[in-house]
Amino acid sequence: MLKVGLIGINGFGKIHVANVLKQAAKGKVKCVAFADVKVDKEDKDYQELIALGARHYTDYNEMLDNHRDLDFVTMATPIHLHTPMAVNALNKGFNVFLEKPPAVTIQDIDEIIQAAERSGKFCEVDFQNTSGKAFKTLIEKLKAGVLGDIEKVVGVGIWKRTQDYYERTPWAGKLIHNGSYVLDGSMNNPLAHLLNNCLIAAGRGDTNAAMPQTVQAELYKGHEIEGEDTTCVRINTVNDVEVLFYTTLCHTGNDTPYIKVYGSKGQAYWDYNNILEIKFNDGDKESYQFEEEDLFEKMLVNFVKVLEDKKAKLNSSISSCRSFVLASNGAFESCGKTIKIPQDYLIIKPEGDTVATYIKDIEKIIEKAAEEGKMFSEMSIEWAVPTQPFSMEDYRSFELFKDKF
Numbered sequence: 522m523l524k525v526g527l528i529g530i531n532g533f534g535k536i537h538v539a540n541v542l543k544q545a546a547k548g549k550v551k552c553v554a555f556a557d558v559k560v561d562k563e564d565k566d567y568q569e570l571i572a573l574g575a576r577h578y579t580d581y582n583e584m585l586d587n588h589r590d591l592d593f594v595t596m597a598t599p600i601h602l603h604t605p606m607a608v609n610a611l612n613k614g615f616n617v618f619l620e621k622p623p624a625v626t627i628q629d630i631d632e633i634i635q636a637a638e639r640s641g642k643f644c645e646v647d648f649q650n651t652s653g654k655a656f657k658t659l660i661e662k663l664k665a666g667v668l669g670d671i672e673k674v675v676g677v678g679i680w681k682r683t684q685d686y687y688e689r690t691p692w693a694g695k696l697i698h699n700g701s702y703v704l705d706g707s708m709n710n711p712l713a714h715l716l717n718n719c720l721i722a723a724g725r726g727d728t729n730a731a732m733p734q735t736v737q738a739e740l741y742k743g744h745e746i747e748g749e750d751t752t753c754v755r756i757n758t759v760n761d762v763e764v765l766f767y768t769t770l771c772h773t774g775n776d777t778p779y780i781k782v783y784g785s786k787g788q789a790y791w792d793y794n795n796i797l798e799i800k801f802n803d804g805d806k807e808s809y810q811f812e813e814e815d816l817f818e819k820m821l822v823n824f825v826k827v828l829e830d831k832k833a834k835l836n837s838s839i840s841s842c843r844s845f846v847l848a849s850n851g852a853f854e855s856c857g858k859t860i861k862i863p864q865d866y867l868i869i870k871p872e873g874d875t876v877a878t879y880i881k882d883i884e885k886i887i888e889k890a891a892e893e894g895k896m897f898s899e900m901s902i903e904w905a906v907p908t909q910p911f912s913m914e915d916y917r918s919f920e921l922f923k924d925k926f
């Protein structure tokens with residue numbers, strides 16, 4: 522049975538705890554230790570882990586040093602800690618199951634990739650939307666060429682986050698926190714999955730085949746934050762696919778994020794409800810509706826399978842996430858800084874104990890932009906500010922906002 526150590530057990534770490542406890546109950550893993558700087562000893566998760574015989578550490582390094590025989594560690598820690606923790610754990614010889622976004626900058630993800638290669642250990646990124654049946658079917662279809670040449674991939678994520686979301690942890694909504702890049706926002710955090718899946722689709726399963734060549738982005742904020750909460754991004758990839766990506770966290774509710782893939786032989790539609798629909802130019806249709814799946818569990822099961830059988834394939838290896846980080850870095854390079862949407866275009870109102878921010882008509886603006894393949898600034902939106910494409914050729918280091926350190 523594989524021995525696991527958890528790093529980060531609160532916040533999203535609770536999903537990791539639940540996942541590990543489930544696999545432990547099935548006899549697949551044994552949780553030997555866990556590390557978190559802050560624990561509540563009255564908390565059910567803490568008590569269950571202790572009851573299983575797991576030892577708590579406040580210093581994750583001490584945990585690694587005291588448990589050299591751990592088969593892997595999971596990391597659900599603040600974004601800016603991913604690189605130092607993952608590199609350290611890999612260098613010490615541990616396999617790592619890492620939360621998304623794997624790293625904030627291209628130099629950071631390259632450091633993790635190199636550490637994984639040097640150590641010969643596995644690093645899987647918890648981009649759980651890579652594991653669903655509908656998405657896997659889409660990729661198999663694209664690999665088989667059913668849509669012909671892929672010309673365009675469009676991702677749309679229209680969600681709502683209220684003020685309490687930004688108050689839950691000190692790095693939320695920040696570009697930099699404690700002297701490290703965070704670039705927290707819709708693109709790097711809640712809707713990161715959607716961008717990563719767009720790039721996987723653009724590369725027919727191989728994100729490195731769809732490496733961003735140029736990135737043009739408009740990064741807006743309705744909330745009083747440093748980062749963005751609303752974006753439009755146009756990416757031209759090395760394999761000649763146009764990837765268009767639209768997000769907002771300033772809607773009145775959460776719509777289902779979706780991706781449309783346009784090919785020379787037809788179009789495919791995939792969404793977070795595990796749905797895939799293909800319409801061919803000749804009028805034929807294929808439709809798949811899979812049952813709801815526990816994507817988090819699927820990711821952990823996939824990781825365990827790869828550790829047990831080295832020939833199995835990771836759903837989301839660290840190296841497959843490099844194009845995602847390039848796209849995110851390129852978006853900031855193109856926009857320079859985030860653009861505040863003027864008050865006149867916002868509706869800000871109390872909601873329970875918190876505050877909700879809505880950008881007027883944002884859902885209509887995004888749907889129209891996605892349909893027409895336009896940036897917001899190409900649509901006569903009064904608050905929109907045009908930007909230039911940024912070339913990602915030989916891009917090795919993200920250095921923006923140094924004055925904020």
Ligand SMILES: NC(=O)c1ccc[n+]([C@@H]2O[C@H](COP(=O)([O-])OP(=O)(O)OC[C@H]3O[C@@H](n4cnc5c(N)ncnc54)[C@H](O)[C@@H]3O)[C@@H](O)[C@H]2O)c1
Binds near residue numbers: 647689
């Ligand atoms: N896969 C998903 O769908 C999904 C959803 C939400 C969040 N996340 C990711 O989960 C990660 C954590 O996000 P969060 O909002 O829970 O963050 P958070 O700030 O609440 O931190 C998570 C946990 O890490 C602990 N922690 C902080 N510093 C630590 C340290 N030095 N050593 C050990 N533990 C430490 C915190 O005490 C907390 O328990 C982020 O990468 C986020 O993007 C993923």
